[in-house]
Amino acid sequence: MNTVILIINLVFSSSFLIAGNQLEHIKERLNNNLTSITNVIPNMYIFNYDGGNNNISDGGNDMYDGGNKLSSSLSQSAGSIVYTSGSINNSSAFGNQNYFTEQLPGLFFLAANLNGVEYFQIDGNLGADGSGVADGIVLNTNHNGTNYMGLLKRVRDGSGYDPTINHLIIVEQNNNINHEYSTNTNNDYHKVYNLSQIDRLYYLLYASRNGSGNSANYYIDDAASEVIMSTFLNSVIESGLPPAMTSIDITGTSGFRMLSSPVPGAVYGDLLEELYTQGMTGSDNPDVQPNVWTYNNSWNALTDLATDNYTAGSGVLVYVFADTDFDGTDNLPVTLTLDGTQNTSPVTIATNEDSWNLLGNPYGYSLSIEQLATDNSGYGPVYIWDSAADAYKYHNGTENGGDIADGLIAPFQGFFSYAAAGAASYTFTENSISAGTGTNYRTAVESEGSGVIAFTSGDKVSEVFMSFNLTGDLGMDHADAYRLMPLSHNDHLVSMFYVGDEAIAVNNLPYDFNADLSVDLDVMHLEATDSGFDPVSETVTMTWDLSDVPEGINVVMMNNETHVIINLHEMDEYTFTLADKDGFELEENVVGSYPLVGQSQFTMFMSSATATSHEEVLPDAFTLQPAYPNPFNPSTTIRYSIPETGSVLMKVYDLSGREV
Incomplete structure (x- = not known):
């Protein structure tokens, strides 16, 4: 017997996941709250639907010369998306997803589910016939925790009294999305593109008009347009958030x-x-x-x-x-x-x-x-x-x-x-x-670069983190997280970077650095005493995940007790034994970080591909470069190469043969 396995991949946005935002509910709330929306359209003009099921022929008062023809990247020809007059239909133009239109007094409306749609487009001819101006703007607003963008085109007649036309296309915020439009007021062209990650689109067409003569070309400005967009979202779109927790x-x-x-x-x-x-x-x-x-x-x-x-x-x-x-x-x-x-x-x-x-x-x-x-x-x-x-x-x-x-x-x-x-x-x-739920104690997400090093001893675990971004600094910066002393007074394992004398749990580093750098990294197994903690000897295993460290950054560590070199790109784990150290006392009733206790267990060395101006190759023999600068005060740099990872001892002598 043959078995057939069907794999169905469903992709939803936060608003679409809400059951109340299915198209049936959008349609119901739109009709129930229509006046709330139309009441905030200044000098609203009620146009005519006189072009059949795929365009507006005139609309009244020379609003159109055959416009509002809708299409998408999947249908292409202008007017291929037909008006449904409230019926929810399936269309290949939206990736075989459902959509509907409503031809309402003062408002033409479309809501569509998208699947694989790259762009949505409006075409046709306008009654302004080249007179006046056309402009556009991208509006942004937050509705109950979800960010939306409104891509708006406006056309107003400059000499007659043709109604002002406004296309407002609303989708969830995505930085890749943009729009283009014709600035010729005879052309209805408006295209919103880079929609491939969007699964719901709303389109509102509305107009305004003062009366007659040159005062007729009433302009709905940015502030009024933002009110229209927010009112629509508040009236029609349910919150993308679950009920507030109590x-x-x-x-x-x-x-x-x-x-x-x-x-x-x-x-x-x-x-x-x-x-x-x-x-x-x-x-x-x-x-x-x-x-x-x-x-x-x-x-x-x-x-x-x-x-x-x-x-x-x-x-x-x-x-x-x-x-x-x-x-x-x-x-x-x-x-x-x-x-x-x-x-x-x-x-x-x-x-x-x-x-x-x-x-x-x-x-x-x-x-x-x-x-x-x-x-x-x-x-x-x-x-x-x-x-x-x-x-x-x-x-x-x-x-x-x-x-x-x-x-x-x-x-x-x-x-x-x-x-x-x-x-x-x-x-x-x-x-x-x-819209997420969170956890009442604990976070992790992905940036320009990051890494984690974990230490385990029995059932005790401690981790340190590295983040790499353009605001990172080799010294302390605002994103470095202190390793705070615990609220409880129990035995525990702790790890931390040190920046100077400051214990750091998250070290925020530059995404690009032009010189090799080193960071102290310590690990301690602490036993509680009456007044503080004692670091004691214990076997610890170190593991790491450097998969998100920026490309070109190499990380090597040295065990300062044994001088063993650990190349984190050549090994998966490393087991070592902690040494005893002197204990330290707790400072009561204050919040503070761990003190610096003796020598750190490790020194971590990081080199970047941008740290040198020429491409390095793996040497096949030992080489030693001249010191530069030389003479020097107070420091110089001596570069060397060895064909394999290992411990290096370098001695420096002055001109008299004395070791420096």
Whole structure:
């Protein structure tokens, strides 16, 4: 018996995935909300549909001389897309997808699903007959978390009183999409192209007219056009977002959680009702140490669960007890639910300059860290405490810039960010809202370049990240993420780059650099002591993923304990033994990074194809180049080549034969 396997590939955009945005629902909402749209068209002209099923012959008052003929890259001939008068039909012009048109008073409308369509085109002749002007613009707006672009052509008569014609073609935002149009006011030509990644298109035709004479050519300007586009989206297109979240599940075991609230005000009592709280009025046990804190340059315990106000956009730290009712039995998971009126965008919160700030997602939707970084340039990476990993997760706002899942901050999630000097407020814009779900602790996405190095010892794992982009710097920059000391005091494995004395979890580097560079990389297995941690000897395995490192960058590491050279392009993993080091103490009640403890375990060397001006070839013998400059003060460069990877010892002597 033969078996036939059918593989069906479905591609949807965020708006098309919403069941309420099927064409049937678009048609229904368009007709129900037609007046909302036409009411914002200034001096709207109600034209005639007098050209049959594929064009408008005149439209009244010499609006057309046979225009509004529609076609696509799959049909090509003008007028090949017929008007359906509300019927939803299938058409090869749209890749055998459904579409419909509506010929309504003051508005011609088309909605089409696209599959493999490269361009959509309008052709024909206009009544302006070459008089007047034609112009165009690309409008941009955000509708409930989805970015849209409107490609608009406008034609107005310059001497008569022919109605002004406006083509508005709306698709989801894509930087590759553009349009072209005829500036001859006798020609209806308008083409929107590079649509191959778009699966839904809307076309609105509307006109305006003042009356008679030269005052008739009423012009709908950019601002009014933006209102028309936004009104259409608000009236007809359902949100690409799921319903806002009003609850969060707390899972796992006892430990710290960074939380936030989509509802402001005196909400702590409701938010934390399902958890065991202590140390404040209204808690389960007010007479012991607190387990709920805010942060304002130091940790501050809440004083009253009923009256303390939560500020939108702030974060709160909670130590969650798995035994939520203190009866000796663990109760997790539990669900925290918060009803009430949620925040609307934008939300702006005052921050402390040149300091750490505990912030929080103020919405019932996930937030894009990349967009937050764009909107808040004076702030560093995002840091989220992951209670399961007992460590911070990081993301610097670039693609593949950390390990917070999907690059999203989930609803009800708090996070740290460092405010530079002059950064006095943090804004959560509507553009930062994502249709994704996020995770209440963790992110990863793809940029101009990135890499990750992972260290494993038993069940303990630690990772460091590299991002490469045009804003990267060999020193500290805004996208470098500190390796913060943990909130908990437990044994753990930790790895970090060092830039000077600063411990870094995400090192943001230049995409192109014109000299070889080296970076210290340390790994420590830390045992908790009464006052801090002791680095102890332990066997560790190092692995890496450099598949997204920019082409031409080579990475080699040296184990500073054994002087073994590890070429990360020739090996898949490397196992080594950590040495004991002196311990260090914790600084209480502040947020800070790990200290520099002795010599780093590794030095990482990176060379770029752009670091030299000539093409290098693999040498077949040892060569040593002259020192340059020579004489020198205080430094010189000596280049050498060897035919294979290995450890090199170089000794330098002065003219007297003495070793320098």
